[in-house]
Amino acid sequence: MKLKEDLSPVLLLVFHLAVWIYSFLSFLPSVFLGWMSTLDDDDGVRYGSEEDRAKRMKACSEPGRPEGPYRAVRATKRLEATLRPGVQTLDKMFELAARRFPHRHCLGTREVISEADERQGNGKLFKKVILGEYRWLSYQDVFSAASQLGSGLASLGQRQKNNIAIFCETRAEWIVAAQACFMHNFPVVTLYSTLGGPAIAHGLNETQVTHIFTSKELLETRLKAILIEVPRLQHIIVVDDSPSSWPGYPPGISVHNMAAVQELGARPENASRDRNPPLASDIAVIMYTSGSTGIPKGVMISHGNIIAGLTGMAERIPNLNEEDTYIGYLPLAHVLELSAELVGMAHGCRIGYSSPQTLSDQSTKIKKGSKGDTSVLQPTLMAAVPEIMDRIYKNVMLKVEEMSCVQRTLFILAYNYKLEQLSRGNSTPLCDKLVFRKVRSLLGGRIRVLLSGGAPLSAVTQRFMNVCFCCPVGQGYGLTETCGAGTISELWDYSTGRVGGPLVCCEMKLKDWVEGGYRSTDKPNPRGEILVGGPNVTMGYYKNGSKNEDFFVDESGQRWFCTGDIGEFHKDGCLKIIDRKxxxxxxxxxxxxxxxxxxxxxxxxxxxxxxxxxxxxxxxxxxxxxxxxxxxxxxxxxxxxxxxxxxxxxxxxxxxxxxxxxxxxxxxxxxxxxxxxxxxxxxxxxxxxxxxxxxxxxxxxxxxxxxxxxxxxxxxxxxxx
The missing domain is CATH 3.30.300.30 (ANL, C-terminal domain)
Structure with a gap:
C-alpha cells in the first residue's frame, strides 16, 4: 500500500526529479547488488517480479483434487520428520549441537547495572533500568549445566516420565531447565507467566506435578498464594541467584535455588547415575494453551512431534547457521517462541534474551538515553506476533507525521519508490542505506528474517516491514496442536495476506463447512476447514478425552488435526486464512x-x-x-x-x-x-x-x-x- 501526502505541485516536481536522478545514478550498482540480494530463493534462482514469483508453485494437491491433501513441492514423495539423520529426540539434538559448537555463544543475558523509579507526567511511578552488555554461556556451558541440573532433580526425587513444571518468564534459565528435563525424560509442563491463580492450580493439579521451576517474583506474587491448593507439590526450584534460604513456606514444601540443585547434581555419586534417554514417542512437553476460549488445555507433544515441526521450520529459513543471532522475548510457554529457539540452537545460533519492556531504546523500562536490547544485541533473526509489528508500524508513522514537510516527502517518495522496485523483483541497497537505515536501527540494524505468527498480519504492516526494515517477513500459520508448524511463506515471496504453502513436515486438506458456506468446490479457489496431517501433529489433550475429537487417524495411520480455521488454497499452492468457525x-x-x-x-x-x-x-x-x-x-x-x-x-x-x-x-x-x-x-x-x-x-x-x-x-x- 502506497503512502499518501498532499504536497504542492512544485515541491512534488522537485522531489520526483531528485528521485529520477537518484534512480539513474544508482541503476547499475542497484542491479549489481540486487542480483546478489535476498530476493532469490534458496536454490539461487531469481524469479523476477511479484507476478513471476507468484506463478512459482509452492505446493500442490497430491491427488489433484481441490480438497487436497496439499504438500510442499519439495515433499511430494514423503513428509520429512528429522533435522539430522538418526536424531529423533530433543536431548540428542542438543547433544549434537554442543559437540559441533562447544565454544560458541549459546544463551546471553544482559547485566542489570541500575534500577530506579521514575515519575511520569501523570504522577505514576515506572521502574526504569540501565542495562550493560550481554553475558554469554557457551553451548558446552549450557550442556554441562543442564546435565548437572537433571541429575540434581533426580536426587530430589524427580522420576523419569513424571511431569515437572516450568512457570517462569522467558530467560536463559528456562531453556537450561527444559534441556535438563529433555535429557532425563522428565515431561515439561509449560504454564504462561501471566496465568491467574485458578488456571495455574488447574494445570499443576491435572498433571500431578511435584517439582516446579519458577522465578522469585512469580513465586512471591502468583505461586505462593495457591500452594495450599496444590497438595502434591513438594519442591520449588527458583531460577534467581538469591536469596539462599526461603523461610515461611508450608510444611512439606522445600524451596531451592537452581544453582544449588546444579551443585547437588555435580556430586560424583549423583553425576554417575545412569539415565534412560527418551524415545521419539515419549512426551517432551505438555503445553498449556493460553486459554483464549476458556480453561487452558494441556497439549501433549512428543519428542518426535517437536523434531518434525523444527524440520519443517528450518527448511523455510535460508542459510540458517552459527553466525545468526536470535532475540528471545516472546513467552517460551508459547509454541512459536519455543520452536524458534530450539531450531536456532540446532544450527548453532546464539540467543540473546530480552522482554517487551526492554526490547528497543524507546521501550517502557529503558531509561532515557540508554540502549535497549536490540541496539546492543543486533539480532539477525526475530519472531514477532502481529500486535507487536502493528505497534512498530504505527509508532514509526507517527514519527513520520511529525517530520518537516521536506523530510516527510523524502520518506514517502523513497517508500513508494522501494515498494515499486520490490514488486519488480529489484532491491534498493542505496535507498536502504540513505533513507531506511534509521528505521532499521530500531531493531538493531541487522535483521535479515522476521517470522510472524500467532495471528494474521495485515498487508499494510507486512509491506511496511518489508520496505523499512529491509528484510522479508515469513508469515506463518500453525497451532500448539501441530507444534506451531503448518505453513511459512517462502522468503522470496513478497505477496501479502497469505501464509505460504505447507511445510515439508506436514500436509493439509480442506473439509467442507456447509453451515458457513465454504466448500472445496468453490470458485475460483477451493475453501473449507483446514486439516493438518503429519508427524508434527501432537498426541492430543492431556486428560481431556472429550476435546480429542478434533484429532483423528486416517486409513494409512497418519494423524490429523481439525483446526477450526477456514482457509482457501490459491493456484500456486499458497494458503490464505479467511475465517474461523x-x-x-x-x-x-x-x-x-x-x-x-x-x-x-x-x-x-x-x-x-x-x-x-x-x-x-x-x-x-x-x-x-x-x-x-x-x-x-x-x-x-x-x-x-x-x-x-x-x-x-x-x-x-x-x-x-x-x-x-x-x-x-x-x-x-x-x-x-x-x-x-x-x-x-x-x-x-x-x-x-x-x-x-x-x-x-x-x-x-x-x-x-x-x-x-x-x-x-x-x-x-x-x-x-
Missing amino acids: KDLVKLQAGEYVSLGKVEAMLKNCPLVDNICAYANSDETYVIGFVVPNQKQLLALVDQYGIRGSCEDLYSSEAVEELVLKTLTEAALEAQLERFEIPRKICLSPEPWTPEMGLVTDAFKLKRKELKTHYQDDIERMYGGK
Whole structure:
C-alpha cells in the first residue's frame, strides 16, 4: 500500500526529479547488488517480479483434487520428520549441537547495572533500568549445566516420565531447565507467566506435578498464594541467584535455588547415575494453551512431534547457521517462541534474551538515553506476533507525521519508490542505506528474517516491514496442536495476506463447512476447514478425552488435526486464512459475521490500537470495544474543539460518535458489508495486556473475559437487553 501526502505541485516536481536522478545514478550498482540480494530463493534462482514469483508453485494437491491433501513441492514423495539423520529426540539434538559448537555463544543475558523509579507526567511511578552488555554461556556451558541440573532433580526425587513444571518468564534459565528435563525424560509442563491463580492450580493439579521451576517474583506474587491448593507439590526450584534460604513456606514444601540443585547434581555419586534417554514417542512437553476460549488445555507433544515441526521450520529459513543471532522475548510457554529457539540452537545460533519492556531504546523500562536490547544485541533473526509489528508500524508513522514537510516527502517518495522496485523483483541497497537505515536501527540494524505468527498480519504492516526494515517477513500459520508448524511463506515471496504453502513436515486438506458456506468446490479457489496431517501433529489433550475429537487417524495411520480455521488454497499452492468457525456469529436477520475479519480490517485504522468486535445472535447489529491510539484520539477531538480530561473524553458519547464515524469510513474503504460494521462502540482508556487477563501472552483476544469485563457496556449498546 502506497503512502499518501498532499504536497504542492512544485515541491512534488522537485522531489520526483531528485528521485529520477537518484534512480539513474544508482541503476547499475542497484542491479549489481540486487542480483546478489535476498530476493532469490534458496536454490539461487531469481524469479523476477511479484507476478513471476507468484506463478512459482509452492505446493500442490497430491491427488489433484481441490480438497487436497496439499504438500510442499519439495515433499511430494514423503513428509520429512528429522533435522539430522538418526536424531529423533530433543536431548540428542542438543547433544549434537554442543559437540559441533562447544565454544560458541549459546544463551546471553544482559547485566542489570541500575534500577530506579521514575515519575511520569501523570504522577505514576515506572521502574526504569540501565542495562550493560550481554553475558554469554557457551553451548558446552549450557550442556554441562543442564546435565548437572537433571541429575540434581533426580536426587530430589524427580522420576523419569513424571511431569515437572516450568512457570517462569522467558530467560536463559528456562531453556537450561527444559534441556535438563529433555535429557532425563522428565515431561515439561509449560504454564504462561501471566496465568491467574485458578488456571495455574488447574494445570499443576491435572498433571500431578511435584517439582516446579519458577522465578522469585512469580513465586512471591502468583505461586505462593495457591500452594495450599496444590497438595502434591513438594519442591520449588527458583531460577534467581538469591536469596539462599526461603523461610515461611508450608510444611512439606522445600524451596531451592537452581544453582544449588546444579551443585547437588555435580556430586560424583549423583553425576554417575545412569539415565534412560527418551524415545521419539515419549512426551517432551505438555503445553498449556493460553486459554483464549476458556480453561487452558494441556497439549501433549512428543519428542518426535517437536523434531518434525523444527524440520519443517528450518527448511523455510535460508542459510540458517552459527553466525545468526536470535532475540528471545516472546513467552517460551508459547509454541512459536519455543520452536524458534530450539531450531536456532540446532544450527548453532546464539540467543540473546530480552522482554517487551526492554526490547528497543524507546521501550517502557529503558531509561532515557540508554540502549535497549536490540541496539546492543543486533539480532539477525526475530519472531514477532502481529500486535507487536502493528505497534512498530504505527509508532514509526507517527514519527513520520511529525517530520518537516521536506523530510516527510523524502520518506514517502523513497517508500513508494522501494515498494515499486520490490514488486519488480529489484532491491534498493542505496535507498536502504540513505533513507531506511534509521528505521532499521530500531531493531538493531541487522535483521535479515522476521517470522510472524500467532495471528494474521495485515498487508499494510507486512509491506511496511518489508520496505523499512529491509528484510522479508515469513508469515506463518500453525497451532500448539501441530507444534506451531503448518505453513511459512517462502522468503522470496513478497505477496501479502497469505501464509505460504505447507511445510515439508506436514500436509493439509480442506473439509467442507456447509453451515458457513465454504466448500472445496468453490470458485475460483477451493475453501473449507483446514486439516493438518503429519508427524508434527501432537498426541492430543492431556486428560481431556472429550476435546480429542478434533484429532483423528486416517486409513494409512497418519494423524490429523481439525483446526477450526477456514482457509482457501490459491493456484500456486499458497494458503490464505479467511475465517474461523468459532468467530462466526449469525445475526438475527440471518447474516453471518466473522468477528476476526472485522477486527483485522479495522486494526489497519491509525486511530485503533486494538479492537474486539462483538455480536449477539438475538440482535441485528455488531458492536465493538476499542482501545484508541491516544495521540490520534487527542488530535481528532482537538480538531472538533472537544475539551476535557482523558477520563471524560473516553466516556463521552460525542467522542464515541467521532471515533465510530472514523471506523465506519475505514470499514467501507476496506469493503466490509454494512451489517459487518459496528454500529456502536465503547472506548477503553487502558490498553489490553496479558496482565489484565483480557488477551493472551500472544495478544490474542480472550473473548469470554472481554465479554464479562464489558458486560454493562454490552447491555448499554444493545439498549438494555
